[in-house]
Structure formats: structure tokens, C-alpha cells
Amino acid sequence: MFAILGMLVVIVSVVTGYLASHGNLLALWQPFEVLIICGAALGAFMTANPLSLQKRVFKMLPRIVLGSRHNKGFYLQLLTLTYCLFQKSRQNGFLAIEEDIENPFSSELFMGFPDVLRDHEVVNFLTDNYRVFALTGLASYEIDAIMDAEIEQMEEELLAPSHAVNKVAEALPGFGIVAAVLGIVITMGSIGGPMEEIGAHVAAALVGTFLGVFFAYGFVGPVSSHLESLGQHEVKALLCLKACLVSSVAGYAPPVAVETGRKLLPADLRPNFSELSxxxxQYR
Structure with missing residues (x-):
């Protein structure tokens, strides 16, 4: 919601300043300039990125409006789910949670935490690494190294959409210049005609440069930063789980293991000790 509010502030500020300077708003209405700039930017985006990444970008765009799914409620559920797994395994052995680990999306235990279950990356990370520990009996430092490598790779994938959109933001001023140059070409073809017509063509060309810069720094660049923030939220959830798992493998009791993960959460989203306790x- 704040992203939409920010975009509205950008639009209102620019338009109000332009009108206050006695500008003609209709002069900015150049749909063919928009077609050139946005069409070229979209084509470049499609050329530069594989189809799978394009789908991920468009899939993430609604979350700019909806916000991150990783809020305090999500982290409370994540830590509690981790605690329940550790506690059940500690009391009854790995066989007691084997079915939960193998089929988390149909597990009664996991279905008790719907916010976590909707994040497939987090669920798969938790179950895959718990399975590795249970089947191999690796030491905590070895599990730690394995998860570090996995998180590094996942971080690259999670931040790839923001990098792809940022490349578009960097290219937009250039496409604005392309639109402006084409406008000048049209203007040169009008030399000798009425001055009003020549002036209109020059104004349209300059609007092309304006729109390229405006779209880049007012909208697409901030969207890229927002997507990066969403990706970082995913990474923080993975780091939290890693700390919990490593502590559990090292032999710490479930409440202590969960507490180590809680301390790694962002300060503004981290439930305090009393809230988590x-x-x-209700699950003890």
C-alpha cells in the first residue's frame, strides 16, 4: 500500500509543479512516445531474461501492493512450527515426523501453520535440511556449511527479479533519448511548415526524454528496490531456520534452538521473548 502511495506522491508532485509553472498538461500526452519507450523496454527485458525469470518477476509484482508475506505473525508461526518438529522428534524419534517431512503440504502439523505453508521455498528448505540431518547424522558445523551454500544460491535466485527490473530502469533513459531522436527526425521533416507544427513536434520529442527519465527514476527503479527488499525478507527467513536447525543438531533443547533463530530476525518484525513464549x- 505504501508503494502505491509513494507512486502517487511522485505523480502529484511532478504534475503540480508543472502546472504551477503554467505548463500545458495536454502537451505531455504523447501516447506514441510512451509506446516507443515502454515497448522497447519490454522487448529488451524479454530478450535479456529467460522465460522462467520473466514469470517470477510478474508473479512478484502484486506483492509490491500487498506487501511482504513475512510479518511478525509469519515469524511466530515459523518458529512455532520449528519448535513442534524439534519437540516431536526429540520425544518420539525421527520416525514420528517422517511423514510430516516427506509430505509437508498434506501434513496435519504443517497445515496448522498456513502462513508458513504458503511459502514453498521456506517449507522445502526446512524439510530438505532436516531430512539430510536425520539420514546422515552429520555434525552441526557440516550441516551449517551445507545450508550456507544453499542459502547463497537461493539468495541469487531470490534477488534475480530485482536485478532484472533494475536493468530495465537503467535502460529507460536511453529509450527516452531514442524516442526524442525520432521526434527530432519528424521535426526536421516539417521544416518550412508552420511554426506551431514545428514547435509541437519539438515538444513531443522533449517529452520522450522526460518520460524515459521519469519512468526510470520515479517508478521502475523504486520497484526494483522493493523487489530486492522482498527477496531479502525471504533470505532472513532462511537464515532464521538455519540457526534453529544448527542449534538443534548441536544438541540444544527445542526452546533454546528456536530462540537462536528468533534473534536473527529483523528488529521491526521480531517477536519478543515473551510473545514467542x-x-x-499452546503447543507444549
Whole structure:
């Protein structure tokens, strides 16, 4: 919601300043300039990125409006789910949670935490690494190294959409110049005609440069930064799980293992000790 508000502030500020300077708003209405700039930017984006990445970018765009799914409620559920897995495994052995690990999306335990279950990357990371620990019996430092390598790779994938959109933002001023040059070409063909017509063509060409810069720094660049922030939220959830798993493998009790993960959460989204303790009571 704040992203939409920010875009509105950009539009209102620019338009109000332009009108206050006695500008003609209709002079900015150049649909063919928009077609050249946006069409060329979209084509370049499609050329530069594989189809799978394009799909991920468009899939993430609605979350700019909806916000990150990783809020305090999500982290409370994530830590509680991790605690329940550790506690159940500690009391009854790995066989007691084997079915939960193998089929998390049909597991009664996992279905008790719907916010976590909607994040497939986090669920798969938790179950895959818990399975590795249970089947191999690796030491905590070895599990730590494996998860570090996996998180590094996943971070690249999670941040790839923001990098792809940022490349578009960097290219937009150039496409604005392309539109402006084409406008000048049209203008040169009008030399000798009425001055009003020549002036209109020059104005349209300059609008092309304006729109390229405006779209780049007012919208596409900030969208890229927002997508990067969403990706970083995913990474923080993975780091939290890694800390919990490593602590559990090292032999710490489930409440202590979960507490180590809690400390790695972002300060503005981190449930405090009392909140987490109260939430865990209903699962003990």
C-alpha cells in the first residue's frame, strides 16, 4: 500500500509543479512516445531474461501492493512450527515426523501453520535440511556449511527479479533519448511548415526524454528496490531456520534452538521473548 502511495506522491508532485509553472498538461500526452519507450523496454527485458525469470518477476509484482508475506505473525508461526518438529522428534524419534517431512503440504502439523505453508521455498528448505540431518547424522558445523551454500544460491535466485527490473530502469533513459531522436527526425521533416507544427513536434520529442527519465527514476527503479527488499525478507527467513536447525543438531533443547533463530530476525518484525513464549505454550 505504501508503494502505491509513494507512486502517487511522485505523480502529484511532478504534475503540480508543472502546472504551477503554467505548463500545458495536454502537451505531455504523447501516447506514441510512451509506446516507443515502454515497448522497447519490454522487448529488451524479454530478450535479456529467460522465460522462467520473466514469470517470477510478474508473479512478484502484486506483492509490491500487498506487501511482504513475512510479518511478525509469519515469524511466530515459523518458529512455532520449528519448535513442534524439534519437540516431536526429540520425544518420539525421527520416525514420528517422517511423514510430516516427506509430505509437508498434506501434513496435519504443517497445515496448522498456513502462513508458513504458503511459502514453498521456506517449507522445502526446512524439510530438505532436516531430512539430510536425520539420514546422515552429520555434525552441526557440516550441516551449517551445507545450508550456507544453499542459502547463497537461493539468495541469487531470490534477488534475480530485482536485478532484472533494475536493468530495465537503467535502460529507460536511453529509450527516452531514442524516442526524442525520432521526434527530432519528424521535426526536421516539417521544416518550412508552420511554426506551431514545428514547435509541437519539438515538444513531443522533449517529452520522450522526460518520460524515459521519469519512468526510470520515479517508478521502475523504486520497484526494483522493493523487489530486492522482498527477496531479502525471504533470505532472513532462511537464515532464521538455519540457526534453529544448527542449534538443534548441536544438541540444544527445542526452546533454546528456536530462540537462536528468533534473534536473527529483523528488529521491526521480531517477536519478543515473551510473545514467542506465550505463543509456544499452546503447543507444549
Amino acid at each position: 506465550d505463543y509456544l505454550k
